[in-house]
Amino acid sequence: MAESIWRKSSYSGSGDQCVEIAALPGGRRAIRDSKHPESPSLTLSSIGFANFVQEVFQTN
Template sequence: MADSTWRKSSYSGSNGGQCVELAHTRAHLLVRDSKNPDGPVLGFGHEAFAGFVTALKNA
């Protein structure tokens, strides 16, 4: 994970708001708190995360 490229939304701005960052690995999509980059990281399979995003869009 140390060599992962982390990205966050361009809408997050630079005011230190509450944001998450995402990174891709071959098998997972990783999610972490942008304010705590050394904190815990959640890992999701790509299909599971795609299903989550689809559910959000349809909510």
């Protein structure tokens, strides 16, 4: 995933609770903590990512 293009979430703001997302082949998405980019990332299918985002917005 080193060659992936990571984007910081626009909802992260300027605080220290940042996530980054990368698009992967096959519509999958990877999510990581921007403070620890060397740590493992969470990889989700396109449906799994859509469900994740929906759940995050429902709880906030």
